[in-house]
Amino acid sequence: xxxxLADARRLLWYELAWLLAGVGLASLLxxxxxxxxxxxxxxxxxxxxxxxxxxxxxxxxxxxxxxSQRRWPVTLSLFGGASLLSxxxxxxxxxxxxxxxxxxxxxxxxxxxxxxxxxxMYFAAGFALYLLALLAHDVLIAFESVxxxxxxxxxxxxxxxxxxxxxxxxQINPHFLFNSLNSISALTGFDPEAAxxxxxxxxxxxxxxxxxxxxxxxxxxxxxxxxxxxLAIEKRRFGAKLAADLRVEPEAAACLLPPxxxxxxxxxxxxxxxxxxxxxxxxxxxxxxxxxxxxxAVVNPVAAEDVPAGGHGVGLRNIRERLAxxxxxxxxxAWQRGATQFxxxxxxxxxxxxAA
Amino acid sequence: MNSSTPLRAxxxxxxxxxxxxxxxxxxxxADIEIAGECENGLDAVKQIGALSPDLVFLDIQxxxxxxxxxxxxxxxxxxxxxxxxxxxxxxxxxxLHAVDYLLKPFSKARFDDALARARTxxxxxxxxxxQAPALDALVARRTAPLERILIRDREQVHVIAIEQVECIxxxxxxxxxxxxxxxxxxxxxxxxxxxxxxxxxFLRIHRSFIISLAHLQAIERPGPxxxxxxxxxxxxxxxSRSGYEKLRTLV
Numbered sequence: 001x002x003x004x005l006a007d008a009r010r011l012l013w014y015e016l017a018w019l020l021a022g023v024g025l026a027s028l029l030x031x032x033x034x035x036x037x038x039x040x041x042x043x044x045x046x047x048x049x050x051x052x053x054x055x056x057x058x059x060x061x062x063x064x065x066x067x068s069q070r071r072w073p074v075t076l077s078l079f080g081g082a083s084l085l086s087x088x089x090x091x092x093x094x095x096x097x098x099x100x101x102x103x104x105x106x107x108x109x110x111x112x113x114x115x116x117x118x119x120x121m122y123f124a125a126g127f128a129l130y131l132l133a134l135l136a137h138d139v140l141i142a143f144e145s146v147x148x149x150x151x152x153x154x155x156x157x158x159x160x161x162x163x164x165x166x167x168x169x170x171q172i173n174p175h176f177l178f179n180s181l182n183s184i185s186a187l188t189g190f191d192p193e194a195a196x197x198x199x200x201x202x203x204x205x206x207x208x209x210x211x212x213x214x215x216x217x218x219x220x221x222x223x224x225x226x227x228x229x230x231l232a233i234e235k236r237r238f239g240a241k242l243a244a245d246l247r248v249e250p251e252a253a254a255c256l257l258p259p260x261x262x263x264x265x266x267x268x269x270x271x272x273x274x275x276x277x278x279x280x281x282x283x284x285x286x287x288x289x290x291x292x293x294x295x296x297a298v299v300n301p302v303a304a305e306d307v308p309a310g311g312h313g314v315g316l317r318n319i320r321e322r323l324a325x326x327x328x329x330x331x332x333x334a335w336q337r338g339a340t341q342f343x344x345x346x347x348x349x350x351x352x353x354x355a356a
Numbered sequence: 357m358n359s360s361t362p363l364r365a366x367x368x369x370x371x372x373x374x375x376x377x378x379x380x381x382x383x384x385x386a387d388i389e390i391a392g393e394c395e396n397g398l399d400a401v402k403q404i405g406a407l408s409p410d411l412v413f414l415d416i417q418x419x420x421x422x423x424x425x426x427x428x429x430x431x432x433x434x435x436x437x438x439x440x441x442x443x444x445x446x447x448x449x450x451x452l453h454a455v456d457y458l459l460k461p462f463s464k465a466r467f468d469d470a471l472a473r474a475r476t477x478x479x480x481x482x483x484x485x486x487q488a489p490a491l492d493a494l495v496a497r498r499t500a501p502l503e504r505i506l507i508r509d510r511e512q513v514h515v516i517a518i519e520q521v522e523c524i525x526x527x528x529x530x531x532x533x534x535x536x537x538x539x540x541x542x543x544x545x546x547x548x549x550x551x552x553x554x555x556x557x558f559l560r561i562h563r564s565f566i567i568s569l570a571h572l573q574a575i576e577r578p579g580p581x582x583x584x585x586x587x588x589x590x591x592x593x594x595x596s597r598s599g600y601e602k603l604r605t606l607v
Contacts, residue, residue, distance in 0.1 A: 174442040175417070178460050178461065179371065179374075179441040179442075179460060182373070182441060182460035182462075183373040184461070185377060185461040186374065186380070189376075189377070189380045190376075237373065238371065239372050275370065275419050276419040278396070303420075
């Protein structure tokens with residue numbers, strides 16, 4: 001359906017515009033002395049209102065010629081032909097209405113008394129008005145399609161993010177889960193208390209992962225709590241090999257960020273760093289707010305002569321892409337492998353929970 | 357089964373608790389004695405050589421070397437019980453070659469089962485090991501393309517990233533692996549490594565040569581009907597007629 005016919009308010013404005021055009025036409029007729037004011041207005045106003053519906057047909061003509069597949073000779077002749085046809089309708093309507101006016105009047109006088117030059121001008125005006133309607137509709141359609149494209153893009157982004165969160169929720173690292181259960185199984189034999197604690201940590205970790213991943217933004221403090229449960233489990237698995245030093249400033253802890261941003265970095269640091277180094281090492285996490293941005297750095301030792309068995313860097317690239325989707329160029333993430341340590345740095349815009 | 361001499365077992369796992377669990381499960385088996393424990397793949401290679409245990413409990417995902425790489429380097433083909441928490445590739449391979457494995461966490465009953473199976477497979481000294489063909493196939497036919505090549509040089513193990521390899525040459529029973537102007541020898545057949553390599557990155561251009569396409573610089577024509585590949589390092593490698601056909605469809 002035509003967007004103007006579909007909306008009463010739009011239709012009202014559209015008709016008002018045509019009445020204005022009718023007044024313009026009437027004054028033109030008055031100025032060229034073809035009619036008196038009353039006759040000119042009685043002639044022009046109803047004519048414009050009726051013909052305005054004919055002009056709406058230009059919408060469908062424009063729609064039949066989408067920009068992307070427009071062949072200009074075809075389009076131009078179509079526009080010209082349609083304008084010509086509509087101008088003929090306009091002419092016929094004018095003549096008929098004028099005759100009707102003469103028939104209805106008491107003194108057998110038509111609304112306007114036009115000579116042939118006048119009728120030619122009148123015909124040309126109809127042609128020009130229809131052409132104008134075509135151009136206006138063209139602009140309207142272009143504007144609509146731009147808006148539509150923008151809306152679709154925003155929609156697809158939302159969809160992508162939803163899918164990602166869904167994936168996060170279901171993607172529970174099976175390697176981590178089964179190894180942790182194996183550790184619990186071992187602990188029950190000689191340290192039931194530790195086995196119980198580890199079970200609780202594991203449950204807390206998964207519970208929090210599920211709860212946080214469902215939200216769009218969480219505070220760094222919440223993410224750190226999740227990481228502490230994760231580290232408690234990993235410390236049981238790797239014993240003295242794994243140490244962690246979390247230095248998160250209170251101001252940084254209040255900042256918002258997407259869930260599961262820091263935890264995969266720690267997982268990465270253990271898998272590719274600590275585990276590969278004889279004797280292990282310490283993961284250092286630093287988070288602070290400076291220069292109006294949230295800065296997070298994760299540093300872990302790496303084995304000097306390590307040749308990765310594959311799969312390295314995929315997880316990090318995923319996180320970088322996720323941040324790029326959410327923040328665009330306002331987020332930066334970089335990593336660097338030194339001789340003995342691996343450094344990851346993330347810069348995010350400061351975003352705090354508004355006091356609700 | 358000879359009950360007078362106990363079977364000697366080596367436990368390989370980088371997690372202390374996982375090793376401890378196997379020790380605990382073994383406590384009930386008087387015929388098994390723990391010969392040693394290792395925390396990483398490199399250590400396992402050394403210990404298997406030094407102790408020659410009757411039985412190895414071998415974790416798949418370990419630092420330095422994976423369990424399968426340990427088998428490849430030591431040539432060990434019997435008396436292995438694999439343990440793994442989760443490894444799709446490895447499990448697919450185990451199923452394919454009917455090799456027994458323990459999925460962590462495992463019960464005492466399942467562990468005892470695996471042990472009973474290993475005992476029946478355990479061949480008396482001198483006899484060929486019963487498990488050998490299955491493990492041979494497991495090591496030779498990886499489900500995932502090779503990411504690194506391992507070379508054992510007496511007590512040392514070199515790990516070479518696959519991107520660094522320029523070309524591989526068959527020399528008798530050995531492979532000469534050319535890397536950065538150096539050449540490492542590895543006892544393996546060229547057809548076997550050809551199967552393991554990523555076919556989009558490596559091409560066998562001659563009966564005794566495989567080249568890395570990333571290191572290929574130019575194809576030269578030293579004579580009528582003769583072709584040679586020039587590598588980035590300047591090294592020249594002969595191309596056979598069928599090798600040239602394969603190369604032409606690729607480049």
